[in-house]
Amino acid sequence: MHRALLLLPLGIGCLSFGVVAQEAASVEEIIQQQQEQINALQEQIEATAEFLEIGGSSVTQLNRNQLQERSIGSQTSIGGYGEIHYNNLDAKDPTKDTDKIDFHRFVLFFAHEFNDRVSFFSELEVEHSLAGEGKPGEVEIEQAFVQVNLSNEIAIQGGLFVLPVGIINETHEPTTFYGVERNAIESAIVPATWWEGGAQFVGNSASGLSWNAGFHSGLEMYTTGSNAFRVRKGRQKVANAVAKDFAFTGRLRYTGMQGLDVAATWQYQSDPSNKSGDGLDDGILIEAHAIYTSGPFQLRALYAGWEFSGSVVEAANADSQSGFYIEPSWRINERWGVFARIEDVDGAISSDKFEEFRTGLSYYAHPNAVFKFDIANRNYDVVSKAKVSDFNGFNIGMAYQF
Template structure:
C-alpha cells in the first residue's frame, strides 16, 4: 500500500475512535427505530379505539332507526280557543267569556298505505246535564292508499265543503268567531259517517266524492228548516236517507285555491211525506294570497223541495261573504269582512260588517280582536241590531 505509507501511520486509538463513532450512530438509529415502533403501536391503539367508537356509534344509530318508526307512527295534536264577546243593542247588552273549544287529535300510521285520524272535542269547558257544553267525536276514520294519486277513507270524517269545515284551527283564519255563512248555511263543523274516495289529477286539480249519513232537519218548532239543527253528529243517527257529496278543487297557481262542492239528499228530514222532500247544496269559494295581500270569498246555497218548506219560505237559503286582508309582517295582520245571509229563521237573515286584527307571537299561537256591526233584514228585529267587540286567544300544535 504505497499511498498509505506516505501518510501518518494509523494507530489503534484511531481505529477505536472510528468504531465508537459507528457504535454511537448505530445506537441512535436503534433509538429512532424504537421510537418509531412505539409511535406505530400508539397509532394502532388509537385506530383500534376509533374503530370501537365508530362501531358503538353505528350500533346506537341502528337502535335509534329501529326505535324511531315505533315512535313516529302515532301522532298527537290539538287546538283550542278562548272568546270574550261584548254585544250592545237596543234590545239589551251582554258580556260573555267562554273557552269555546278544546280539541285533541290522535293519528296513527298502520303502514305506508293505511293510516288513522281522529278528533275529540270538548265545547264550552263543561259537559253534562245542565251544562252548556258537549263532548264530541268529530273525526275517526281510516284512509287507504289505492295508488299514487288516489285514496279511500271509511269512518267518521269532515265533509269536503267550504273553507273552514276541514281547516278551522284558530291561527289559520281571521276573526274571533268563525264567519256566519260557514255556520248557518254550511253548518261547520260538519261531520258524517260513510265512505269516500279522493284523488289528484294533473295541473293542480283534485277531487273528492263521498256517500255518507245525512241531515235530519226539523220541520216544526223554532228551528224548523234550519240546516244547522239537522246535524245528527253520527250519534245513533237516523240513516233512512243517505247523502252524497262531491268536490273539485284547483291549486295549480301559487297562492290560489278555487273549489266547488255539491251535495244531494233525497229526504233531508229523514221523514217521508212531511213536506221536506229533497235538498241540494252548492258552494264555491276562492282564496288568493299575493305577497302581503289576501282575499277570501265564499258563496253557499240550499235548494229544498216540498210543500211545507216552500210554504215557510225556507226553500231557498243562501249566504256569501268577502274578506280582504293585509299581512303587515309575520306577526301582524288586519282584515275586513262583509257577509250577507238569507236563511230559514228570521234571526238568520242579516248583513254584517266587521274588521279587526290578528297577532301571531309565534307559529301556532294567535291573539285576535274585532268589531262587528249586524243589521237584520226584518224591521221587526231592528231593536236586535247590534255592535260587538270580540277578543280571542287560540293555538294549535
C-alpha cells in the same frame, strides 16, 4: 483498576441505552393505547350520529323529539288545536248584551298508519270546556275514518268524516283563519263543522285538479217549532242518527294556478228531515268559493245556497237559504296580519237573516300560536229582531295548533 475505570462509562452507557429503550417502548405503548381510545371514541361518535339521524340513512329528520313523542313505539301521531274567546257585544236591547269568556274548542287529533296503504285519522273535541247534562259543552267525535290508498292519485275514506264543502269545514284550525269567531255563513248555511258517516272517494291530479265524491248520512231538520228548517239544527252528528235517507256530496277543486284556490260543491239530500210526508221533500246545496293570494295580500269569497222542495218548507218561505262573504286581508309581516269581512246571511228564521261587518288583526307569536282581536257590527234584516238584537262590540281570542 484502570481497566475497571475504563469500563465504567461503557457500563453506564449500556444502562442508559436500556433505560431509553425502555422509555421509548413505554411511549409507543401509550401512543397505541391513545390511538385505541381515539378509535373507540370515533366509533361511539359514528354510532351516536347514526342513531340521531334515525335509521342511519341519508334522510335526516329535523324534528326528532316531535317524532319520538308522536311515535309511541308505532306509527301513531297526536296533534290538536284550541281556542279561547272573550266576547263583549252591546246589543240594542241591553238585556241581550254578550259579555262572556269561553274556551270554545279543545281538540285532539289521533292518527295511525297501519301501513303505507291504510291509515286512520280522528278528531276528538270538547266544546265550551265543560260537558254533561245541563252543562254548556259537548264531547264530540268530529272525524274518525280509515283511508285506503288505491293509487298515488285516488283514495277511499270510510267512517265519520267532515264533508268537503266550504273553506273552514275541512280546515278549521283557528290559526288558519282571521277573526276570533268563524264566519257566519259557514255556520247558518254550511253548518260547519259538519261531519257525516259514510264513504267518499278523494282524488287529485298533477294539474292541480282534485275531487271528492261521497255517499253519507243526511240531515234531520225540524219542520216545526222555533228551529224549523234551520240547517244547523238538522245535523245528527252520527249519534244514533236516523239513516232512512242518505245524501251525496261531490266537490271539484282547482289549485293549479299559483296563488289561486277555487272549489265548488254540490250536495243532494234525498230527504233533509229523514221523515217522509212532512212537507220537506229534498234539498240541494251549492257552494262555491275562491281564495286568491298574492304575496301578503289575500282575498276570500264564498257563496252557499240551499234549495229545498216541499209544501211546508215553501209555505214557511224557508225553501231558499243562502249567504256570501268577502274577506280581504293583508299579512303585514311574519307576526302581524289584518283583515276585514262583509257577510250577508239569508237563513230560515229571523236569527239567521242579517248583515255583518268585522275587522281586526292577528298577532302570530309563532306560526301555530296566534292572538286575535276584532270589532264586529251586525244588523238583522227583520225589524222586530233588529230592534233588540243588532249589536256592536269587540272580541279577543287566543288560538293554537300543534
